[in-house]
Amino acid sequence: DVKVTQSSRYLVKRTGEKVFLECVQDMDHENMFWYRQDPGLGLRLIYFSYDVKMKEKGDIPEGYSVSREKKERFSLILESASTNQTSMYLCASSLFGLAHRSTDTQYFGPGTRLTVL
Amino acid sequence: QKEVEQNSGPLSVPEGAIASLNCTYSDRGSQSFFWYRQYSGKSPELIMSIYSNGDKEDGRFTAQLNKASQYVSLLIRDSQPSDSATYLCAVNPRETSGSRLTFGEGTQLTVNP
Numbered sequence: 001d002v003k004v005t006q007s008s009r010y011l012v013k014r015t016g017e018k019v020f021l022e023c024v025q026d027m028d029h030e031n032m033f034w035y036r037q038d039p040g041l042g043l044r045l046i047y048f049s050y051d052v053k054m055k056e057k058g059d060i061p062e063g064y065s066v067s068r069e070k071k072e073r074f075s076l077i078l079e080s081a082s083t084n085q086t087s088m089y090l091c092a093s094s095l096f097g098l099a100h101r102s103t104d105t106q107y108f109g110p111g112t113r114l115t116v117l
Numbered sequence: 118q119k120e121v122e123q124n125s126g127p128l129s130v131p132e133g134a135i136a137s138l139n140c141t142y143s144d145r146g147s148q149s150f151f152w153y154r155q156y157s158g159k160s161p162e163l164i165m166s167i168y169s170n171g172d173k174e175d176g177r178f179t180a181q182l183n184k185a186s187q188y189v190s191l192l193i194r195d196s197q198p199s200d201s202a203t204y205l206c207a208v209n210p211r212e213t214s215g216s217r218l219t220f221g222e223g224t225q226l227t228v229n230p
Contacts, residue, residue, distance in 0.1 A: 104216030
C-alpha cells in the first residue's frame with residue numbers, strides 16, 4: 001500500500017510566521033504535489049515536483065515555496081503566513097516523473113488543516 | 118469556462134437507489150479521468166479511473182466516458198449510507214507534464230437510510 005504522511009494534522013500559526021509543512025511518501029514515487037482545498041474552490045495545485053531538486057509552479061504558487069532535497073520528502077513553505085492562507089493542505093504523490101504517463105494515479109496524504117491568526 | 122465542472126449538489130438519494138454523478142471537461146485532448154471519494158475531514162481516495170470511451174465497472178461503481186461529448190460520469194448502484202461523501206472528478210489534460218490533474222469542485226452525495 002502507498003503511504004503518504006504529513007507532519008501535522010492541525011497547525012495554528014500567527015500572521016507573519018514562517019511555516020513548514022512536511023510530506024513523506026514511502027513508495028519511491030517520482031512525482032509529489034502540494035494542494036490546498038477550500039470550500040467552493042475545490043482542490044488547487046500550489047506546486048509539484050517531478051524529481052529531486054526539481055519543481056514547477058501550479059495554479060496558485062504566490063506566497064509559497066517548496067523544497068525537495070530527497071526523493072521521499074516534499075516540503076511546502078509559507079515564507080510569511082497570512083490569514084488568507086488558512087486552509088486544508090494536501091500532499092499527494094504518483095509513481096512516474098516527467099515522462100508523460102497519463103494513467104498515473106495520485107495518492108493523497110491525510111492533510112494538514114492550517115489556521116493563521 | 119472552468120476546466121472541469123461538476124454539479125456541486127448536494128445530491129440526495131434513498132438507500133438502495135442509483136446515484137448518478139456527472140462531470141464535464143473543457144480540454145478535448147484529455148486522456149485520463151479519475152473519480153475520488155472524500156469523506157468529511159478526510160483526504161481524497163481513488164475510486165475509479167477510466168481512459169477509453171464506454172463503461173468501466175468495479176463492484177457497485179460504474180464510470181462512463183464519452184470523449185466526443187467531453188463528459189464523464191460515475192454511477193453508484195445500491196447506494197449505501199456509507200457512500201455519503203463528496204465525489205471529485207479529476208482530469209489529466211493533454212498539455213500538462215507527468216500526472217498533473219485538474220480537479221472539479223466536487224459533488225456532495227447524501228444517501229438517506
